[in-house]
Structures are given as structure tokens and as C-alpha cells.
Amino acid sequence: MIRIDNVSRLFHSRDGGIVHALAEVDLEIRDHEFVSIVGPSGCGKSTLLRLVSGLLPPSSGSIAIDGRTVDGPREETGFVFQSPTLLPWATIEENLLFPLRMLRRPVTPAAQRTARELLALVGLTGFERRMPSELSGGMQQRAAICRALMHDPGILLMDEPFGALDALTREEMSLELLRLCAERPKTILFVTHSIAEAVLLSDRVVVMSPRPGRIQEIIDVPLERPRSFAMEGHHEFQDCAQRIRALIFGSRDRDELARAG
Numbered sequence: 368m369i370r371i372d373n374v375s376r377l378f379h380s381r382d383g384g385i386v387h388a389l390a391e392v393d394l395e396i397r398d399h400e401f402v403s404i405v406g407p408s409g410c411g412k413s414t415l416l417r418l419v420s421g422l423l424p425p426s427s428g429s430i431a432i433d434g435r436t437v438d439g440p441r442e443e444t445g446f447v448f449q450s451p452t453l454l455p456w457a458t459i460e461e462n463l464l465f466p467l468r469m470l471r472r473p474v475t476p477a478a479q480r481t482a483r484e485l486l487a488l489v490g491l492t493g494f495e496r497r498m499p500s501e502l503s504g505g506m507q508q509r510a511a512i513c514r515a516l517m518h519d520p521g522i523l524l525m526d527e528p529f530g531a532l533d534a535l536t537r538e539e540m541s542l543e544l545l546r547l548c549a550e551r552p553k554t555i556l557f558v559t560h561s562i563a564e565a566v567l568l569s570d571r572v573v574v575m576s577p578r579p580g581r582i583q584e585i586i587d588v589p590l591e592r593p594r595s596f597a598m599e600g601h602h603e604f605q606d607c608a609q610r611i612r613a614l615i616f617g618s619r620d621r622d623e624l625a626r627a628g
């Protein structure tokens with residue numbers, strides 16, 4: 368469904384230098400697959416997501432969704448950022464309906480029903496008319512995920528969506544995401560710094576090398592679905608987590624040794 372073909376991305380920094388963020392990335396993501404991207408800070412994970420979303424063009428290479436080259440944002444793609452980015456002056460329900468208004472679509476009773484159903488799915492029934500400031504960080508992030516799902520996109524791009532949450536809320540949100548995926552199957556590309564989260568949620572985990580980010584290895588997660596936290600004790604889970612850790616920290620150790628001469 369998503370085909371990333373030999374994609375590189377450069378940025379021009381303010382001091383006139385060039386930052387080589389991503390180099391020669393090749394990746395194919397199948398329909399309804401959950402793929403996580405992990406790697407050291409600054410290795411181009413967010414850049415890769417922005418390229419797939421069409422918010423940013425590649426410097427070279429190409430990205431296609433269902434055979435059509437991505438050359439701008441598309442309706443079939445939903446994006447969830449690290450912070451909830453809700454409009455502070457609108458109610459939770461209005462926040463969910465806002466993308467429809469932006470697209471100049473009518474806000475129909477069906478759309479309002481969808482908003483309420485999504486909020487119910489993430490345990491936010493009764494908060495439709497509250498303002499974002501009246502909700503906790505975790506509740507706001509759940510509302511932001513609902514907003515991304517409002518137009519039922521086939522693809523969900525999630526950039527460290529639980530990064531700003533406390534550990535307990537983060538676990539709760541992971542379970543909610545698994546539940547949502549079971550109810551409304553989606554193709555998900557998910558950036559995280561948590562190896563355990565990546566293994567728990569994903570079908571495959573893409574491990575990136577330090578900048579310029581390249582795909583170091585892709586790890587298949589051989590755990591059955593539905594997933595649960597009890598699986599963290601399974602040896603398949605621990606094997607995957609250990610391999611990912613060795614790839615990330617192994618390369619960092621090698622780089623440091625090389626720098627030290």
C-alpha cells in the first residue's frame with residue numbers, strides 16, 4: 368500500500384550548512400500492517416513520517432500510496448502529533464469536526480454521530496462539550512487521535528503520539544490503540560522511542576541508523592493478535608526487544624569507538 372523508494376532528504380540549516388536527514392530509504396508497508404520506526408534521536412524518523420504524509424517532499428526518490436505518487440497531503444492519511452494540538456477555544460466535539468469545516472464539508476448529523484462514537488470508543492463520553500483545558504493530557508491526546516480518525520483514513524501516521532504522557536497513561540493508550548485497530552483496521556506507521564511499545568504494537572519494527580537515517584534492519588514481531596501486556600513475558604517479545612536494543616545501542620557504541628579513534 369505504501370511504497371517508499373530510495374528516498375533521501377536534505378535540509379539547509381540556518382548557518383548555510385546541509386543536514387542529511389535521511390539516506391536511501393526503501394520500505395514497503397502492506398495494507399493494515401502496523402509498522403513502528405525506532406532509532407536514535409535525530410535519525411530522521413519524524414522526517415520520514417512527514418514525507419509519507421505529503422507535508423514535505425523528498426529530495427530524491429519517491430513515495431507512492433496505492434500506486435499514486437505522494438505529492439501533497441491526502442485525505443486517506445491521518446496524522447497524530449506528539450502533542451494533542453487541539454484548538455483551545457473550541458469544545459472537544461468541535462475540535463473533532465474542525466477538519467470537516469476546513470475541507471468545507473457540511474457538518475451532518477452523521478458526522479456528529481461519528482464524533483460521539485469515536486469519543487465513546489476512547490472513553491470520552493460526557494466530555495463532548497468540554498474545552499481542551501478541562502481535560503488531562505492523556506484525555507486530550509485521545510481526543511486528538513479521534514480527530515485523526517474522523518474521516519476514517521486508511522492510513523494513520525503517528526509521531527510519538529504517547530511521548531508526552533506518563534507511563535501509566537501511555538500503557539492505557541497503547542491498549543486503546545490496539546482496540547481501535549481491531550475495530551477499524553488501518554495501516555499504521557508509528558514513531559516511538561519505546562522499544563517495548565514498538566514490539567507490543569507492531570507487526571514489524573524498522574530500526575534506523577544514526578543520521579543520515581538509513582534502515583538498519585527490519586524486525587518481524589512473531590506475536591499473535593490480540594496483543595496484551597502479558598506478552599512482554601514471552602520469549603519472542605524479549606528476543607525482539609533485545610535484537611532492537613542491540614542494533615540501536617550497538618551502532619552507537621561502534622560510532623563512539625570510531626570517534627575515539
Ligand SMILES: Nc1ncnc2c1ncn2[C@@H]1O[C@H](COP(=O)(O)OP(=O)(O)OP(=O)(O)O)[C@@H](O)[C@H]1O
Binds near residue numbers: 387388
Ligand atoms: N525543517 C528543518 N530544517 C533543518 N533541519 C531539519 C528540519 N527538520 C529536521 N531537521 C534535521 O533533520 C534531522 C532529522 O530530524 P527528525 O526530526 O526527523 O529526527 P527524529 O529521528 O524524529 O528525532 P527525535 O527522535 O529526536 O524526534 C535532525 O538533524 C534535524 O535537526
